[in-house]
Amino acid sequence: MMSHPAVHPVDAPPLSIDNGGGDGPPRIRVKDIPGMPGTPSSLVLRLLQSFFAIGACVVMSTTSDFPSVTAFRYLVAATGLQIIWSLLLAIIDIYGILVQRRFRNRRAVKLFAAGDGITSTLTFAAACASAGITVLIHNDLASCSRNHCVQFETSTGLAFMTWFAALPCFLLNLWTLASR
């Protein structure tokens, strides 16, 4: 009633490092860095970026007098661009998680790093410019009674948080690009 082990020795297949089941040369698997495109941590960062950027854009847009200040108009534009980029990358991350693939293609990582660098720099510049004007209105001129200081400050703070969420993505993509 019991099965007997096979007594005929068979050749062990050659050990290869994750050759993907294909017949080509073995591909060496790069260690996953958290925050790489296609990982859950990257998706979390992208969703945080989108969330903060949408908040900054909406809060600033709801004030009646934001179009009179160039820096506030620029903040709306920069966070708008950040929203589009972050949501696009979030969709790519979801796709990567669903099909269990990481984006290790050098060209893709280059594109992601360039896009992250540009959008995060623009968002940071907008946040700094708005912060300069908000501090001018609040502290230097003390004219908050005639302005929507709370909205301006909330929007600026959210823009800074967008940048804090975008910076790790940029640095990690740059690191991935340099370390191969």
Added chain:
Amino acid sequence: MMSHPAVHPVDAPPLSIDNGGGDGPPRIRVKDIPGMPGTPSSLVLRLLQSFFAIGACVVMSTTSDFPSVTAFRYLVAATGLQIIWSLLLAIIDIYGILVQRRFRNRRAVKLFAAGDGITSTLTFAAACASAGITVLIHNDLASCSRNHCVQFETSTGLAFMTWFAALPCFLLNLWTLASR
């Protein structure tokens, strides 16, 4: 009158990659990246940073009303920090060029990358905040007649140029750190 070639074959010394003339194991020489600490191009970037930062700091300081605006005070502080850092690194570069050494020590490169990241971010933030206020005064309020617009704009422009000279240093140090 003509020299004859030696006919006694000698053993060729074992080929080694720049073992520095020492008896230790051969050290592999990292390819020089232009802009690495201790190279002439790095020195040029450092001197440019110092030059622009000194310009921004001096032009802003000579206006009589800069202390009334927080962002302008911050610009003077940030460019002051940048001047100290850039001159310090310029001295290190000059030392490196004189003794013909590159700074490939991982800890040194880490320190340089962190310092460059912090100072360039602070300078960029100051430049953006000043730009926001300068544009507000010039375009939105059109009150250049009562303000030192030319000085404010010159100082802001020089701060941006400082950042443009500081950014390659930061990215190159980060790249050097990641690529080993």
